[in-house]
Each structure stands twice: as structure tokens, then as C-alpha cells.
Amino acid sequence: MGLIPPILxxxxxxxFKRPFTNLFPAKYTPKSVIEYLERVRRKEVSINPPIAVPENFRGKIGFDVERAREKCTGCGLCARVCPAGAFSIDKEEKRVRIWISRCVFCSQCVDACPAGLLRMTDEFLLAGFDRDAKELIVELRFS
Structure with a gap:
């Protein structure tokens, strides 16, 4: 490997690796989706199956609610290391909010949490029209 630059x-x-992208359900775009689905129902054609989520995939941030309530001290290390500013900590209300719409899924917060509460899940369907939607805000209460 000494002769080849690392990027090359x-x-x-x-x-030579398999791509981690899901193929379109059909090999070619059908003229009518309804007709295509009808052909699938009759088993004339098949749909490309989705690929499995790879191991160590970094999806939506998650945590065990009960454990977090007991172990989280509100130290703010997660917010300090977050490059996207996805965390807001309210010490008066004893609440940590994670704005998933701002998250870049780098998992630095997971590594920084001294209690080991945060984890990256395999949830990746997070698209929406409202950045402040309830589904895109993870809230953690601490004691």
C-alpha cells in the first residue's frame, strides 16, 4: 500500500464493494405504478427487496428512557461536542432536547456521554416537511 496514495x-x-443503496422496486420505471402493482399481486413480476441496514449504521439518536432518567446528570458533554448544535440543555427544567433535523449523525455525542446513555439506532426514515415536527425532536429528562 506504500506505493498507492491512501485516497486512491x-x-x-x-x-469492488456492494453499494448500500436500495434499488428501485422495478428494474425499469413502469408506465403505470398501479398496473405494475397489479402484476406483482398476480406474481407476474417481482419487486427488488430492500437491502438490510448495515451493521454499525448511524441512524437516529436513541436511548433507554428509564436508564436515562436515572443516569443522566445533564453535564452537557453531548452538546459541547456536537458539531451541528443539535442539542439544547435546559438545566432548570432538567431536560435535554435533540433536534434530529440538525443532526449530522457523526455519533460524537455517543462517544462523549460519560454515562453511556446515547446510541445510534438503525432508524433512517426521517424525511419530512417540518423541521420542528414532533418526530424529529428527541427529549430526555434527567434527575
């Missing part, structure tokens, strides 16, 4: 080595490795 990485490109060569990725050329």
Missing part, C-alpha cells in the same frame, strides 16, 4: 487505495476498495 480507498477508491479501489470501494469499486
Amino acid at each position: 487505495w480507498q477508491c479501489l476498495k470501494q469499486m
